[in-house]
Structures are given as C-alpha cells and as structure tokens.
Amino acid sequence: MATQTPQPQEPEKVKWAPLSVPIERRVQTLAVLFWALQFFIILGAFFLLALFPSTWPVLIPYVCWVVFIDRAERKGGRRVEALRNMPIWTWFVDYFPIRLHKTADVPPTRPYIFGYHPHGVISLGAWGNFATNATGFSKLFPGIKLHLCTLDPNFRWPFTREYLLGMGLVSVDRKSLEYVLHKGESAMIVIGGAEEAAKARPFTNDLVLGRRFGFVKLALRYGAWLVPVFSFGEGDIWDIKESETGDKISHWTKKYFGVTLPLIFGRGVFNYNYGIMPYRRAINTVVGEPLEMPHIPEPTEEQVREHHDRYVAALKKVWDANKDVYAKQRRRSLRLVE
Numbered sequence: 001m002a003t004q005t006p007q008p009q010e011p012e013k014v015k016w017a018p019l020s021v022p023i024e025r026r027v028q029t030l031a032v033l034f035w036a037l038q039f040f041i042i043l044g045a046f047f048l049l050a051l052f053p054s055t056w057p058v059l060i061p062y063v064c065w066v067v068f069i070d071r072a073e074r075k076g077g078r079r080v081e082a083l084r085n086m087p088i089w090t091w092f093v094d095y096f097p098i099r100l101h102k103t104a105d106v107p108p109t110r111p112y113i114f115g116y117h118p119h120g121v122i123s124l125g126a127w128g129n130f131a132t133n134a135t136g137f138s139k140l141f142p143g144i145k146l147h148l149c150t151l152d153p154n155f156r157w158p159f160t161r162e163y164l165l166g167m168g169l170v171s172v173d174r175k176s177l178e179y180v181l182h183k184g185e186s187a188m189i190v191i192g193g194a195e196e197a198a199k200a201r202p203f204t205n206d207l208v209l210g211r212r213f214g215f216v217k218l219a220l221r222y223g224a225w226l227v228p229v230f231s232f233g234e235g236d237i238w239d240i241k242e243s244e245t246g247d248k249i250s251h252w253t254k255k256y257f258g259v260t261l262p263l264i265f266g267r268g269v270f271n272y273n274y275g276i277m278p279y280r281r282a283i284n285t286v287v288g289e290p291l292e293m294p295h296i297p298e299p300t301e302e303q304v305r306e307h308h309d310r311y312v313a314a315l316k317k318v319w320d321a322n323k324d325v326y327a328k329q330r331r332r333s334l335r336l337v338e
C-alpha cells in the first residue's frame with residue numbers, strides 16, 4: 001500500500017510544462033489559479049474601487065450595511081445559482097478531477113447535516129462539489145438545499161462576503177446552523193475543522209472526530225438526519241513539508257485567526273514540480289447513506305454519545321466500501337486521532 005510521494009532531497013530541476021499542452025488543460029489550470037486568487041481578486045476589486053472618491057457614496061453605505069445591519073451569513077445566505085453554475089467551475093473540477101458519488105437517495109423531506117471528512121488543507125473538494133453545481137449535486141440530490149458552512153470571519157470582508165453568500169455558503173456558527181435546519185434546509189460541516197487541517201498529509205486520512213459532539217447534538221435537537229461524506233483524495237493534492245517552524249506558525253495562526261497554514265508545496269502554473277498550485281490528483285467525494293436520527297429536543301450526554309458512535313460507524317462504512325477503489329495509494333488506513 002505504501003507509495004511514497006517523491007520528496008526531493010536536493011533541489012530538483014524545474015519540469016516545465018511543454019508548449020503543446022492542450023488548450024483544455026490550460027483552461028483548467030487557469031480556473032484553479034482563479035480559485036486560488038479569488039479572495040484577493042474580489043477584495044482587490046473593492047479597494048480598487050475605493051481609490052475613486054466617486055464610488056464612496058455607494059461603498060460607504062455598503063460597508064455600514066455589512067458591519068451593522070446585514071446578517072445574511074446567519075440567515076441562510078444569499079445563494080445565486082448563476083454563480084454556482086459558472087463554466088469556470090466545470091474547468092476547476094476537471095483539473096483534478098473532482099467527482100461526486102452518490103450511494104443512496106437523500107429524500108428532500110427533512111433537514112440534514114452533512115459531515116465532510118477529511119478537512120485536508122482547505123477542503124477544496126467541498127468547494128468543488130457543494131459550493132458549485134459543477135459535479136451535479138442538484139441533479140443527484142434533487143430538492144436538497146445544502147449550505148456549505150465556513151467560519152464567521154470569512155464573511156467580514158467586503159465583496160468577498162457577497163461572493164461566498166452567493167455560492168450558498170453560510171456561517172458555521174450555531175445560530176446560523178439552527179436557522180438553516182429550522183427552515184428545513186441542510187448544512188454541510190467540515191467536522192474536523194482547523195485541527196484536522198493541521199494534520200493533513202498526502203495519502204493519509206487522520207480525522208479529528210472522536211470528541212466532536214456538537215453536530216450530533218444539533219441533529220438530535222432538530223431531528224435532522226446525518227449524512228456522512230468521505231472525500232477520498234482531499235488530503236493528497238499538495239505535499240506538506242514537515243517542519244517545526246511550520247507547526248509553530250500554524251499554531252499561531254490557528255490561535256489568532258482560527259485557520260492553519262500548513263507548509264504546502266505543489267506545482268506551478270507553467271511547471272510541474274515547484275509552486276503552490278495543487279497537483280492534478282483525483283478527489284472522489286462519496287456521499288453515504290443518510291443516518292436516521294430521532295428528534296430529541298433535550299438530548300442527554302449519553303444519547304449524544306450513542307448517536308455519535310453510530311455516525312462514526314457509518315462514516316467508517318463509507319471508507320471501507322470505497323478505500324480500495326479511491327484510496328489505493330494510501331499509506332495507512334483511516335484513523336481517528338482525536
């Protein structure tokens with residue numbers, strides 16, 4: 001099982017992409033580059049506009065509105081299907097490729113909490129599959145209005161915030177989740193969060209799940225069924241440099257910003273072995289069977305644990321049923337490390 005990714009000891013010669021790369025692949029690379037820079041591009045557009053005083057009569061009220069009034073990130077977002085259907089997302093998912101696999105129907109008769117595992121460096125597969133329609137989510141799961149959830153601070157940046165809301169994202173804050181479930185819609189939570197991101201290593205799947213009870217409790221309180229989602233390959237698209245300094249930086253950024261920044265290395269736009277563009281490695285996201293949950297408005301700790309165990313078992317089932325198809329290169333099996 002153990003296939004090591006090449007980790008060069010001494011500087012390796014740059015492997016330039018040949019000029020003959022088909023246009024299709026060039027466009028895919030460009031789409032991933034856009035994705036990598038999207039926040040800077042959109043935030044940059046705001047600051048660029050702000051350079052012109054003639055825009056202030058619009059921008060100043062807008063910023064006030066964002067800071068003091070609008071709470072859309074906790075009120076189900078502001079999904080714009082046209083954004084989710086942009087052709088760029090098809091190119092983006094075809095780069096890796098990212099593919100969505102359905103194993104059972106998810107009837108749109110109740111709210112669901114989808115758990116996404118593993119976090120990987122940045123949950124790129126979650127973006128491709130669930131923030132966009134490029135892998136056919138709305139066709140495979142008709143009627144399910146799924147909101148990918150992310151940390152609150154991501155919604156504080158002007159314009160970027162509108163963009164995330166348009167892609168259907170909402171805050172992972174409890175109030176936000178309650179709002180979505182109460183409306184009968186569904187939320188996707190990357191359960192392992194930043195702790196799991198810090199543990200991302202290619203061809204391993206170490207999950208931080210053992211003590212994450214909040215989502216189970218919430219599901220019980222709303223009678224939302226749980227849907228385990230395992231994204232094979234999520235952790236494989238970058239190589240990670242192990243370093244003490246890197247760990248310290250990650251610890252610091254996690255403490256102050258809630259995010260970790262593993263020392264990633266991948267490829268470049270015009271070469272195959274230097275840069276921080278992700279590798280073209282497949283991400284296969286398998287949506288497991290929905291786990292029936294009782295509706296218990298005030299669940300006891302024991303009940304929460306019991307259903308947490310059921311969820312973990314269901315997730316492991318998804319892993320076991322697919323590991324020999326989508327995780328052939330794994331260095332070791334799935335582990336719950338925390």
Ligand SMILES: *[C@@H]1O[C@H](CO)[C@@H](O)[C@H](O)[C@H]1NC(C)=O
Binds near residue numbers: 085135137138139
């Ligand atoms: C999502 O994409 C499919 C094509 O794969 C399309 O038929 C469908 O209308 C799209 N859904 C929405 C909600 O736009």
